[in-house]
Structures are given as structure tokens and as C-alpha cells.
Amino acid sequence: MTCQEAPEAVSSVSKMAYQTLQQEYLQIPVVTRAYTTACVLTTAAVQLEIITPFQLYFNPDLILKNYQVWRLITNFLFFGPVGFNFLFNMIFLYRYCRMLEEGSFRGRTADFVFMFLFGGLLMTIFGIFVSLVFLGQAFTIMLVYIWSRRNPNVRMNFFGLLNFQAPFLPWVLMGFSLLLGNSIIVDLLGIAVGHVYYFLEDVFPNQPGGGRWLRTPSIIKMLFDTPEEDANYNPLPEDRPGGFAWGEGQRLGG
Structure with missing residues (x-):
């Protein structure tokens, strides 16, 4: 390889790596992609001292009196400094x-967005x-709780130390927070809000005399719903993206 060819080879490899990364990024479901990207960018902005946490935290007085309405959203985007x-x-x-977006909410983007809005409002x-x-963090626990209740037969392994059924995962995470010296109020809030949504959406409608109280508004359906990929598709608990070892699961009887 000549000296002239070397930079061209490096450029070609860099371009291929970028295209691969871009392709993988765009394969992430839209709501998951938008939320995680917003969280990462917010944290990066704080690390670079472009903004401070004092501009992001939830403060009802500043929201109502100073009209700093962005705090209703930004307090869900910051998870502390990088660590x-x-x-x-x-x-x-x-x-x-x-997993929620590609599983029980597959083809139901509007319902997933409405779950975000309902959970965020109740949590606020x-x-x-x-x-x-x-x-x-409480919002994350809410997502974990809803997934775990909808996949009760998945057996989890946490850090290779504990084996348990999926519905116990939020409580295991709460115990882990306690061991780290963190307040469990955050975890309890996430579990409580997750249970309210799960009960209203999955339990109460199936009870005698029950019904659906949570209905996605038409305007959200119009903005976010996409045509169903397959009317006969039945999402499986083992359809797991990523491959992280923390909280890895295996479906019983599979």
C-alpha cells in the first residue's frame, strides 16, 4: 500500500463504520430512540457545562410562576453525571x-406514546x-414494572447471582438501590405508577363489570400510529434486543 492509498483506506473504513453505526441506530424503534437520545444529549450538555442541572430539575413554582414549562420534560431526561x-x-x-415497544406495543406507537404521557403526568x-x-429513574422503573407484569413466565438472572421470575425484577432493582445507599422512594414511585397503568390497561378491563378507562386520544393516534406489519403477529417475551447480561431472561417452557 502506498502512502497515498493509506489515507484513502482509513477514510473508507471510517465511512463504513459510520454507515454501520447509523444503520444500527435507525433500527432502534422510534420512541426508544428519541427518549434515550434525549437523555444522552442532556447528560452530555451538562457534562460539557452548556447547561446545569439547576435548569432542568422539577420545580412547580418556577413552572407556574416563571413559565419554565420545559422542566416538565427535562426532569425526566437527566440521570446524574456520567458514571x-x-x-x-x-x-x-x-x-x-x-422490549416494550417491540413487544406488546408493536405496531401501537400511539398507545406507547400515550403510556409515556400518562405515566409522566401521574409521576409528576x-x-x-x-x-x-x-x-x-422512577420512569425507568415504571417501564421495567410494566414489562415484567406482561411477561410473568420469563425467568431472570441478575448479575449471575440471582434467579427469579420477571415480576420480581422491579423489587430486585429496589433492593439493589438500597444496597447502594440510594433512596427507595424513587423505585416505589415507579412501581406505583407502573402498577396503576398495568391495572387500568391489563387487569380492570378483564374484570366483571370492568372497562377500559385508558383510551389513546385520536390526535395521538393520527400523529403516531403506523400500519400494522402483520395482523397475526404475536409478540414473544424472548424477543429481546440488545443482549445485555443485566436482567437477562429466559422464557419458561421454551
Whole structure:
């Protein structure tokens, strides 16, 4: 290889790597892609001191009196400085958000967005009473809880130390937070909101005299719904993206 060919080869490899990365990124479902990207960019902006956490946290007084309405959203996007806690939360957020979007919400983007809005609103209301200023971790626990209740037969392995059924995963995560010295209020809030959604969407409609109280507004359906890929598609719990070892699951009887 000549000196002139070397830079061209490096450029070609770089271009291929970029295209591969771009292709993988675009294969992430749209809601998962948008939310995780927003979280990463927000954290990067704080690390680079472009913004500060004081501009992001949830403060009802600043929202109502100073009209800083962006705080209703930004408090869900910041998971703290880059470190173990941030990486741990982002891995679980990406993993279980994607599994929900590609599983029980497959072809139902509008319903998934409505779940985000409902969970975020309920969490914001509860957050006022428990004085939480950042709700991203609680939102992640909510996603984990909903996934775990919809996949009760999946057997989980946590860090290679614990084996348990999927519905116990949120409680295992809460115990892990306790071991790290963190407040479990965040985890309890996520579990509570997740259970409210799960009960109203999956349990109550199937009870005698029950019905669906949660209905996705038409305008959200118009904006986000896409044609169904296959009317006969039946999502399986083992359709798991990513391949992370934390919280890996295996379907029983499979």
C-alpha cells in the first residue's frame, strides 16, 4: 500500500463504520430512540457545562410562576453525571423501553406514546408530594414494572447471582438501590405508577363489570400510529434486543 492509498483506506473504513453505526441506530424503534437520545444529549450538555442541572430539575413554582414549562420534560431526561449510576439506568431504560415497544406495543406507537404521557403526568403529580426533582429513574422503573407484569413466565438472572421470575425484577432493582445507599422512594414511585397503568390497561378491563378507562386520544393516534406489519403477529417475551447480561431472561417452557 502506498502512502497515498493509506489515507484513502482509513477514510473508507471510517465511512463504513459510520454507515454501520447509523444503520444500527435507525433500527432502534422510534420512541426508544428519541427518549434515550434525549437523555444522552442532556447528560452530555451538562457534562460539557452548556447547561446545569439547576435548569432542568422539577420545580412547580418556577413552572407556574416563571413559565419554565420545559422542566416538565427535562426532569425526566437527566440521570446524574456520567458514571456507574448513569450507565446502569441508561442500559435498563434502553433495554426495557425497546422490549416494550417491540413487544406488546408493536405496531401501537400511539398507545406507547400515550403510556409515556400518562405515566409522566401521574409521576409528576406524585412527585410533588414526595419532593423529587428528577423523575427519570422512577420512569425507568415504571417501564421495567410494566414489562415484567406482561411477561410473568420469563425467568431472570441478575448479575449471575440471582434467579427469579420477571415480576420480581422491579423489587430486585429496589433492593439493589438500597444496597447502594440510594433512596427507595424513587423505585416505589415507579412501581406505583407502573402498577396503576398495568391495572387500568391489563387487569380492570378483564374484570366483571370492568372497562377500559385508558383510551389513546385520536390526535395521538393520527400523529403516531403506523400500519400494522402483520395482523397475526404475536409478540414473544424472548424477543429481546440488545443482549445485555443485566436482567437477562429466559422464557419458561421454551
